[in-house]
Amino acid sequence: MKIGIFFGGPSREREISFAGGRTVYDNLDKSLFEAVPVFVDSRGNFILLNWEYIYKGTIRDFYPPVSALPRTELPWQVYIESLGELSQEEQDRIISEVGRRIQPQELRPLMDFAFLALHGPAGEDGAIQGLLEWYGIPYSGSGILPSAFGIDKIAQKKLLKALNLPTPKFRVLEESWALNAAHPKYLRGLVEDLGLPLVIKAPRQGSSLGISILKEEDSMAFTKAIERALFQHTITREEWAALDETARLAWVRRVTDIREGIGLPITALAAYAGFGAISSDYVIPVVDHPEALLNFLDQHFPKADEVRLRSTTGETQVLVEQFIAGREFSCIVVENERGEPLALPPTEIVKGDEMFDYRSKYLPGLARKVTPIDLPEADIQRIRQQAQTMFSTFGFQVYARLDGFIQADGTIFLNDPNTTSGMLPASFFFHQAAEIGLNPSQFLTYIIRTSLVARRRSGMAPTKLEEQIRQLDAAVAARAAEERTRTKVAVIMGGYSSERHISVESGRNIYEKLSSSVKYEPVPVFLTGSSQEFRLYVLPINVMLKDNADDIREKVEHLEAGHGLHPILERIRREAQAITSTYAGQPTAQPRRVSFEELAQMVDEVFIALHGRPGEDGALQRELEKFGLPYNGSGVESSSITINKFETNRRLREAGMRVAEHRMANRLEWDADPEGFYRSLETQFPYPFIAKPADDGCSSAVKKIKNRQELEAFTRLIFRQEEPLSEAEATTLSLGFKEEFPQKDAFLVETLIDRDGAAHFLEITGGLLTHWTDGGELQIEVFEASEALATGEVLSLEEKFLAGEGQNITPARYAPDLTERQRISEEVKKELRRVAEILNIQGYARIDAFVRVRQNGAVEVIIIEVNSLPGMTPATCIFHQTALAGYTPYDFIDQILEFGKQRTASAVAQIENR
Template sequence: MKIGIIFGGPSREREISFAGGRTVFDNLDKSLFEAVPVFADSLGNFILLDWHYIYKGTIRDFYPPVEVVPPTEHGLQMYLESLGQLSEQELEEIAAKVGLRIFPHQFRQLFDFAFLTLHGPYGEDGSIQGLLEWYGIPYSGSGILPSAIGIDKIAQKALLQQHGFATPDYRILSSQEWHRSQDRAALLDGLVADLGLPLVLKAPHQGSSIGVSIIKEKDLQLFEEAVARSLFSITLQRDEWSSKSPAQQLNFVKTLTDIREGIGLPVQTQTGELVYAPEELLTLLSASFGENGPETLTLTSVESETQVLIEAFINGREFSCIVVQDQQGQPIALPPTEIRKGGEVFDYRSKYLPGLSRKITPIDLPTEQIQQIRQECERLYTSLGFNVYARLDGFITEAGQIFLNDPNTTSGMLPSSFFFHQAAEIGLNPSQFLTYIIRTSMAERVKSGKNTAHLMSLLKKLDAAMADERAHRHDKLRVGVIMGGYSSERHISVESGRNIYEKLASSTKYEPIPIFLTGDDHTHQLYQIPINIMLKDNADDIKEKIEASEAGVPTHPVLAQIKEEAQGITKLYAGNSLQKPQRLSYEQLRGLVDAVFIALHGRPGEDGVLQTELEKFHIPYNGSGIQSSQITINKFETNKILRENGVHVAEHMLAFKKDWQEDRNAFFRRIEANFKYPFIAKPADDGCSSAVKKIKTREELEAFAELIFRNSVEIPETPARVLKLSFKEEVPLKGYFLIENLISKEGARHFLEITGGLLTSYGPDGKTHYEIFEASEALAEGEVLSLEEKFLAGEGQNITPARYARDPEERQRISDHVKQDLKRVAEILRIEGYARIDAFVRVFEDGKVETIIIEVNSLPGMTPATCIFHQTAINGYKPYDFIDRILQFGMERTKKVIS
């Protein structure tokens, strides 16, 4: 069956839709389905997308294509709507650069079924569902009416009350009432008198993460800002704008026009003038607040709301519950997940970055209360007429009262989402859950009485294909995917491991087996883990579940009951699966797998220790061998060897804890004698993203040393504040750290940070052949690249290929030079399998190119959003193809050793 995956779209959640579409594209069972990527742009055009672009980090990295974006002073990325009014011919030409523009009447020629990963307006509100029904295309999820209800938070209120569901008191504030109000303080007083504090303000027609604020105190300014956020409007003051530096003004415009946190573009001024592009807005603000300009300027998004939903705050525990339906159409609520977050609002970052919030499944409550939550979710699912699946969010108070709000007919489909997390509790991996959704949706569309014979024929073919796939499930190579570890990058390791698992699980060649590694530098503990534990929120949650199992803690009675209720689903889509973690020795691992994929970051994994154990039992593995790994984990040794071989590297030195303990003043003076502020400080022997800081002052250097050299895991408050550590940011404990000079432009015409990937294979002569990919240009929002920018979908800006020059021939000349430099580094360090090399590039007026190496990662991050997949796509490798090549090399290397 051909599955058209429709993703992107006009809404403010388009980046998560884009990332979710990529998840579906990669995880569809390749023995059953052929994926057809259909990108909906922000103006509502459909594009049959060249698959290479699916592996870009964000939509803005490829669309609109860089060659149609007008050059601007600050080089800001933008969406299609910022290009202004476009003709049909211009739209055709822009689409042609990334694929083929298509129209709904052509859909039936291109695919049999539409899998919808669109979010928010146009995607979850019945719009796309109605379009597909008109053209006779079966689609995933709920139909038109429940979708329309699911997006409208105000309509939901009336329906919830009508069906006897508890809902917090609320008021509706129209934009007209707001703008006409002569006394906003009195308005706030009235709301507080009616609803109490805190107040929750929501944009009524957006996804559950957009335009939401919580007002804890009766503060008029905070209230006005929250209303503006929900209406997607803002009033700027002349004094506020004038007090900002040019850099602050630029950052303000970036945030203001951000579709997730700001109001987006285009915006309209109070005089009706439309502003399309971020640079255009920057110019307008500077001009408007010049001499003789107005004291205030109001900007409103063209996709603004006309109402704000204001609710009483529910003081309770927050949960989310996926409801699915069985073969008889009866709803089954999966185990509700409790959301424990760092901030008040479960926002975009909390939702989609592993480790920022905790998802506890099932919610930690007495069994009776969990069952009450499930019963209410099933009742709401039925009452609103949902089909196939839905995500229902809610709260339970200390008194046991259950409030349900924000029913979603389309859940986020990132690997870390509730969607897969809860399905795993009944034994379905992501690939199997997607198959369940397609088949169940098809059966639902049959009930509509439209196209019945055609849909029944498709269902029959799918059932036959599924039966054939089940019969051949065991004829595959078994790959142990080792993830977790105990480094500060363990959560990202889990994300990488899950991504590898999922790519292999949907293949026709491999059967992946999730293996979790924990312990310490002295003892490794390996566990084969079931799919539900692999899809827990982060590495710490996985470890906790393993320890509970080892301690003999029985399966939660609610989970046992749900598994029983869902037996029919599990048997059809998953068959038998592992029920609880099993401890493994390396010798037992040898009997379980044909090869392993190490998805660990930092120590252990990248340091050669794990490789040593695997080689004892001739277990093939990915990545570099023991000796090369031992070198590249140590940034100081790596740079020393490269320098000795004539490669450009940063000036560096090691700073030792013993010297710091003996005489702190002498310790700091010695560093300052060798390096001018600002410089870079980072662990010398850990992962690439772990505690890398730009140090600008003695105070920051003292704080960094105190954090790295502390004696307990707890992070002291003062140095954390000095270094502005983000929420849940970890800093490893070390006996020494690395100081590097800050690499700068130094007279170059062009200067940029890049990250370049590579892949190795054996040539006919048996020697290692290096394939160096086009490097990505890494754009850091802050002083150094953050974990979010490297690994979170929709966060990082990686331009692939790197923009070395505007002229294509000159760009390629520089690229070839850089690739040769990266290849030389790989040869010097004897890298095998694959790797990522980070560097800075200087291009001088005379055409001279300098590549300054920062570090080498022998097991680079393999999360869905990592830029190595953007690079491999240019060379024709989908992520699965790349992973397959990496595994093939490891197996061939082991064969050579044995023979």
């Protein structure tokens, strides 16, 4: 079957949709389905996307393409709507660089089925469902009416109230009234009616966008919450004047962001004292580009009293709800083989703040997901029964995600159902399906089959769909009967460093790429313990898809302590037995601890998906070599060098490479004389400079130190004896919520690398892959580097790994002229190849650097660090680079594994020949 995957879209959730579409594309069973990627841009164009762009980190990495971006002084990150009004011909030219435009009438010949990974308006509201109905294309999930109902929080609450089902008390404010509702007497009335805190929501958005919690009866805070829900924003003259140039840029980026701010396009209105009302003389009907907004604000301040900004795609109503104090959960409900709702085990969301926001939802490690929720079996069963009732009441089909709260007295409130759940690798959608034994590939097959049944039941081409269902059932049965001999690969993930959560993301991605192939059979292995003792656990799929490394460790330790399977899981697995017996083929196992010797007997080779220590330091490689297990990446000696940024810099400098001025700052020196320690650093490194751990990656604790106060805070945190962070120091360094900060006995200090008068200056990250020639020589293939655009002082964890955050331009924009750009690129690649040769890097690696291009064309490459086991998350930029060289992510991983096998075979042969 040809499966058209619809992803992207015009909504504010387009980046999560894009990442989810990629997950579906990767996990479709290749023996049953052919994936057809249909990217929907924010103007609603359908684009048959070239495969290499599916693996970009964000939509803005490739669309609009660099060639279509207007010339600007600043590196703005924009979507196609920021290009203003475009003719059909202009849009076609832009689209042709990434794929080809599909007219709606072309959809039917291209696909047998549409898998919808779209979110929000134009994705979950019945619009795309109606289009597909018109052309007779069966699609995933609910139909037109339940989809339209599922996105409208106000309609949902009115129905729940009419049916006397539990729902928080609420009020609906119309836009014209809402903007005046912050008057103390209106706010007083809401507080008297609904109590405090108040929950203020945008009624037709997902991913917690447009939501605020008002804890106090504060008119100003209430006004901001109302504006947030309407996707509007007001800035005063005093607020603008208090910002310096850098802060103004950051403010514009934030307010024009589709998740954190109000997005673009917007209308801008400047209000002046003395006019009585807003003067139409100072209204810009539409602002498309962030630079145009910056110019508008600079032009009208300081004379204007305030500027009011309003999204052209904002809301017109505000939903104000009573705050529900309770334990938050989410429950996926699917239709079983008889078309009846079956609630999967509900997951509790354990977070550090009142709101499960966009960042907490999608960045691993910020919130804990406990499945099943830790409650008595009877209470969990009540949650499941109420979720199943809501599923039926709203007429949902195939699957839905239902969120809610359970209070201390047992009262259950369900709210905000989603007819299209997020589909990132560890989302609730896959996370809960794994608890009944279905891996992502198997669950997607079941969803497609169940959707075909739902469309047939609703009257769409019943004879044709009956035949499609019959053919799919036969193909599934035939696949289950197949016996394949595949290479077993242990994918080791986790660890115990601050990079453990990203390691799990990398490991899961490798597992999913290999599991959908015909060549490899991946075995997920979790590593925990300490540098003195590595503990290895073979994981079943349900444990591998726990939210993060801490959840996985807690689960394996729980089972190792002798605790059995939760009774509710036993019950649900019995209820789902007809599904799992057909699609999973085997019962869910339990985690099992293994030794390295046992691992060597189980698998043919290893893929190390660990980052930092352990993993990149050579210690694990040494253990694997004892048992002759081939592995990815560099060998023991090279790994032990590249893990240490100071030693890496020292060796590169000795070989004539450019690196930052650097030194180690040691705890013993600080303990002996703190003031002398600080003065010594300040003498050698004028502010600002960079401070960071010498042996951690993933932007862990990398800080731009601008003054003595920040230096002292950084030093106290990294040299601290206790694990909890000091709030004062964390505030001084502007640490994010749950941002980890390692404890070390030394840290690395470097000069801040800047433009230094260069005509062009940019930060890049370049990947490489090594091969053996027929003559046994090592050949290094260096890819086109990516240009990394940081919105803050350094690239953040979110910008590197969170879907839709940050931006990487591949290939890097060294020069406008293509011939000159390529000349510079070859110079850069030559330098990166030298780094690999000096450090004896093998397998693959990622090298971060700054590039200066002088007025006379001279190219300077300043090396920052080397990652011998770079992140392999779905959005990592190394996949953008390999795609340009013609490697799919699977091809790249296959090359890495083949190199490791050849290296081991060569080493064995050398020993035998001695």
